[in-house]
Structures are given as structure tokens and as C-alpha cells.
Amino acid sequence: xxxxxxxxxxxxxxxxxxxxxxxxxxxxxxxxxxxxxxxxxxxxxxxxxxxxxxxxxxxxxxxxxxxxxxxxxxxxxxxxxxxxxxxxxxxxxxxxxxxxxxxxxxxxxxxxxxxxxxxxxxxxxxxxxxxxxxxxxxxxxxxxxxxxxxxxxxxxxxxxxxxxxxxxxxxxxxxxxxxxxxxxxx
Amino acid sequence: xxxxxxxxxxxxxxxxxxxxxxxxxxxxxxxxxxxxxxxxxxxxxxxxxxxxxxxxxxxxxxxxxxxxxxxxxxxxxxxxxxxxxxxxxxxxxxxxxxxxxxxxxxxxxxxxxxxxxxxxxxxxxxxxxxxxxxxxxxxxxxxxxxxxxxxxxxxxxxxxxxxxxxxxxxxxxxxxxxxxxxxxxxxxxxxxxxxxxxxxxxxxxxxxxxxxxxxxxxxxxxxxxx
Numbered sequence: 247x248x249x250x251x252x253x254x255x256x257x258x259x260x261x262x263x264x265x266x267x268x269x270x271x272x273x274x275x276x277x278x279x280x281x282x283x284x285x286x287x288x289x290x291x292x293x294x295x296x297x298x299x300x301x302x303x304x305x306x307x308x309x310x311x312x313x314x315x316x317x318x319x320x321x322x323x324x325x326x327x328x329x330x331x332x333x334x335x336x337x338x339x340x341x342x343x344x345x346x347x348x349x350x351x352x353x354x355x356x357x358x359x360x361x362x363x364x365x366x367x368x369x370x371x372x373x374x375x376x377x378x379x380x381x382x383x384x385x386x387x388x389x390x391x392x393x394x395x396x397x398x399x400x401x402x403x404x405x406x407x408x409x410x411x412x413x414x415x416x417x418x419x420x421x422x423x424x425x426x427x428x429x430x431x432x
Numbered sequence: 433x434x435x436x437x438x439x440x441x442x443x444x445x446x447x448x449x450x451x452x453x454x455x456x457x458x459x460x461x462x463x464x465x466x467x468x469x470x471x472x473x474x475x476x477x478x479x480x481x482x483x484x485x486x487x488x489x490x491x492x493x494x495x496x497x498x499x500x501x502x503x504x505x506x507x508x509x510x511x512x513x514x515x516x517x518x519x520x521x522x523x524x525x526x527x528x529x530x531x532x533x534x535x536x537x538x539x540x541x542x543x544x545x546x547x548x549x550x551x552x553x554x555x556x557x558x559x560x561x562x563x564x565x566x567x568x569x570x571x572x573x574x575x576x577x578x579x580x581x582x583x584x585x586x587x588x589x590x591x592x593x594x595x596x597x598x599x600x601x602x603x604x605x606x607x608x609x610x611x612x613x614x615x616x617x618x619x620x621x622x623x624x625x626x627x628x629x630x631x632x633x634x635x636x637x638x639x640x641x642x643x644x645x646x647x648x649x650x651x652x653x654x655x656x657x658x
Contacts, residue, residue, distance in 0.1 A: 300529075300533055300534075300537070301576075302533075303526070303533055303536075303572075303573045303574075303576035303577065304572035304575060304576045305526055305568070305569040305570070305571075305572030305573035306526045306527055306529075306569070306573055308526075308527045308528070308529040309529050310529035310530050339529075339530070341530045341531055344604075344617075369618050369619055369620050369635060369636065370601070370602050370603070370616050370617060370618045370619070371531055371616060371617070371618070371619040372614060372615065372616030372617075373528075373529075373530065373614075373615075374614075391530055391531075391534040391637070392531065392534065392619075392636055392637050395529065395530050397529050397530075398529070431537070432533070432534070432537035432538075432540075432541070
């Protein structure tokens, strides 16, 4: 099984390498979740891994930071910030199916001037700010594309591959932690 | 700090996780985890389309939106691939930090994986937020993912809705009192052939490898048909 994958990868050259990065992250994290569970009692420390931001396309002033976080205790991620020379505003967001988000928005907005059409597609998605993200003890919580992300608004300059910047995470119990985000192509 | 609640949680979880991991393992291998392929095959090298294929394909070849370029020139762009090519279509907006760049990056990567055949896949991205996405913004934005891409934009909501209806997608732009804007849109992407038929639809998170695999099969089919 593994050999087959490797042979294919060799043929795919650069492409294969990219693929492995993509697949690898989800595979390794699911196994490390189990490992973390077992070792929680011996090494209770807050783990924040794989902190990255996507290279921002030209023309946009929005970006997103993703990461994986494992807290040894029940905690909550309640805020995030980046230096003001990176982005003007930082918010924790969640991408959700629009059905959930939309229902409340529409009711709240009434007949305001919108171009809303019926949400019939079934897969319409939207983003909403979240107050906090629960971090149950020992569970790896992923901020990943299509789910939770730290949204950067009013980027001062486009994020370019290889850039790094600091992200300060505020945890309800553990306090503030500063980690380094790396800008990747995707 | 370790409360009784913590202890029960840690005790109960490993077993549950193991079961979940076993169940998920097969699926995860197929499509890099996040894929929502209905026909989950267990091999990566698929010999059939993994995206969504309708019995009656959507026909969008008669629909068009203005293609914009820097300097505000507009040319009507029909949702129909050039002869022998395929056309990737997605709707979104440029201030979208999560869904849109993920999908556009996936198609960029998929085209790269196709090598020379990548040029046979055209890319169109239509904004659902024309007020903020000016022609210049759209051109620059899509250029980051496809230098030969087709940025589509119209100020006419009816024209946008007509195009969206053709693809069965929806969107809404809501301006909030605090000055922020909430945008929602279908995260699905589409591939149209040179007859104007939608030959496959991909849910968000399908991933570059499934896209590349589907495109390769569709290009081969198109070669066989012509």
C-alpha cells in the first residue's frame, strides 16, 4: 500500500510532494490526537501547531490564519491578534452553511436592501464571527479551511509565501500565547 | 485544576476516538479527508468521476456574464468552454478569506497536476459582490490563481441571478449597520464542456487531486467524442 503510494509520488514529482503535504496533515493529526490523549497526564502542556496563513491573492485585503491547538485542560480560545503592521483587525470566524447563519440574519435584517435570493442550493456558505472556540481537554481542535479561522481584515500588505508574523492567541484559562504563523501558498 | 469532568472525558475519549478513527480511515485515504465524494472509492487513482454528476446535465452555454479586464473593458463571456477544452466556474467574492481562495487554489494546483493539459482547463470566477469587487480588483485577484483566468462581473443583479439560476447557486450580500458586509454564496464549483453542459460539480473541499483526476477523465472523454 505504502510502496504503491510512493511509486506514484515519484512519478508525480513536484506535484506528488504537494499532495503529500496536503494529505499528510490530516492523517498525522488524527493519529496524534490519540497519542495526545494517552500522554495527557504525563505532559500537560498547551500545544499549538501548524500555524499558517494562505498567501493573500492580489486585490484583496482579507486573509486567514489556520492552526491546530490542543489544550491539556478545558479551555476556550476567546481572541486573537496580530501586529498592526500586518492587519488592522483580527477576528475569529467560522465558515458555516448559510442555512444556519442566514435564517437569523434574514429575520434580523427584515426587508433591508439586499440582493438575497432563496437559499435553495443547499451548500451556500457564509462566515460568521464567533465569540470563542471551545477547547475540550486533550482534544486537538483544528482551525482549517472551511471551518474555524482567524480572519485578518485590512491587511497592510499582501501576505507573501515565506513571510512570518506573530499571532497572539487569548485563552480563557491559559492566558495569552504568541506563536509564529508562516505564509504558505495554500 | 483537573476536575472530575476532565477525568471522565479523558477516560471515555480514547475508545471513542479509536472507533471513529477506524471508521474514518477508509474514507480519509480516498480523498485527503475533507472530500465529500458521494461515491467514495478506496483508491486514489479513480477510473470514474468522483464529483457530482447529474443525470440531466445543467445547460449553461446560453448564459453569459461580462468578462472584465483592467481599464474597465467588458466582453460578454459565455459559459461554454472553447473547443476541446473544459471550463471551471466558481462564484464568490474577493474579500472571502477562506472558501474562495481554497477552491481557487485547488483548481490552480489541479491544473498544474495535469501538466500540459492544464492549459485545456479554462478558469472563470464570477463575483457575487460587484460593489466591492471592481474590475481592477477582480482582475488582480483571479490573476493570482490563473493568469489566463476570466474574471466575471456585472452591476446588473438580474443578470447575475440569471447566471446563478443556471448553475443552481445562490448568494446574498447584506450590509450591516456597523459598516461590515456579510456575504454568503454557494461554495460549489462547476466544470462546463464545449457544448455548454455542466459535466461535473464539486462540493467545497473536494481538493486538487480529485479535481485533477476528474478533469483528466473528462478531457479524455471529450477527446473521444470529437
